[in-house]
Amino acid sequence: MTKENFKSGFVTLIGRPNVGKSTLMNHLIGQKIAITSRKPQTTRNRIQTVYTDEKGQIVFVDTPGIHKAKNKLGEYMVNSAERSINEVDVVLWLVEPSNFIGAGERHIIDQLKHVKNPVILIINKIDTVKKQEVASFIDTYRREYDFAEIIPVSALKSVNLDSVIDAIMKYLPYGPMYYDEDTVTDQPMRQITAEMIREKALRLLEEEIPHGIAVTIEKMEMRKNGLYDIEATIVCERESHKGIIIGKGGSMLKKIGSQARADIENMLEAQVNLKLFVKVRKEWRDNELYLKNYGYTKDL
Secondary structure: OOOOOOEEEEEEEEOOOOOOHHHHHHHHHOOOOOOOOOOOOOOOOOEEEEEEOOOEEEEEEEOOOOOOOOOHHHHHHHHHHHHHHHHOOEEEEEEOOOOOOOHHHHHHHHHHOOOOOOEEEEEOOHHHOOHHHHHHHHHHHHOOOOOOEEEEOEOOOOEOHHHHHHHHHHHOOEOOOOOOOOOOEOOOHHHHHHHHHHHHHHHHOOOOOHHHOEEEEEEEEEOOOOOEEEEEEEEEOOHHHHHHHHOHHHHHHHHHHHHHHHHHHHHHOOOEEEEEEEEEOOOHHHOHHHHHHOOOOOOO
């Protein structure tokens, strides 16, 4: 579908882990698709979500945070993020409000020097600093790179998000509607469901476990009465982790399940019967076969 004066294109969100990329994307499209937590490297796959209004359509590509890889999963995540920079019409780079530009940000600036398309800098989390400090953060980054725009926002509090949409639309080319206007993501429901379970595990489990887990959906079926039966497996790397994930008398697994079920029911707008299992797969993050099975190497 093509309209006159209709703009459309692809926008990637890049940035170091935990700067709020998924939170920003979820708030821009008004629906939770990408999982969020305070732990870094929460997003593992590129997630496409779609924002449509009368002016145009923005296809957001949320990427894993750019960080120093420690295993094959880490390498996949970094490759995925860095490659996306050159495949889109506009780049959104998210940073935290600070006058200090660290090694991670310098690495991203080096990557951006090869980018021909507009780069919009988003200074996120401005709700955590004094208003009068924001101008100095803008100046610090302006000296480092020729940004198309610099926009201070709070993704969490939905502050200044209209300015982000307006700025993106300004730099998008005129073009067709890639997805119909009701589409908010190209992610399969099974994948979003798995990610919602993983989010609750990330939030509830101890520090050393979360990066060693994956979630697979074994069964997702709807009964005639509209209720969904879902069976999912949480994969971890050690027997000791399995015990922590299950918890005393199954208490932790129940907690993960009940919190995940609430989100899944909200997404599916239906009742859900959720069963969780736990399996150990030693060092799966360095095993090509397991990575492929868990959906992490499809575009390596």
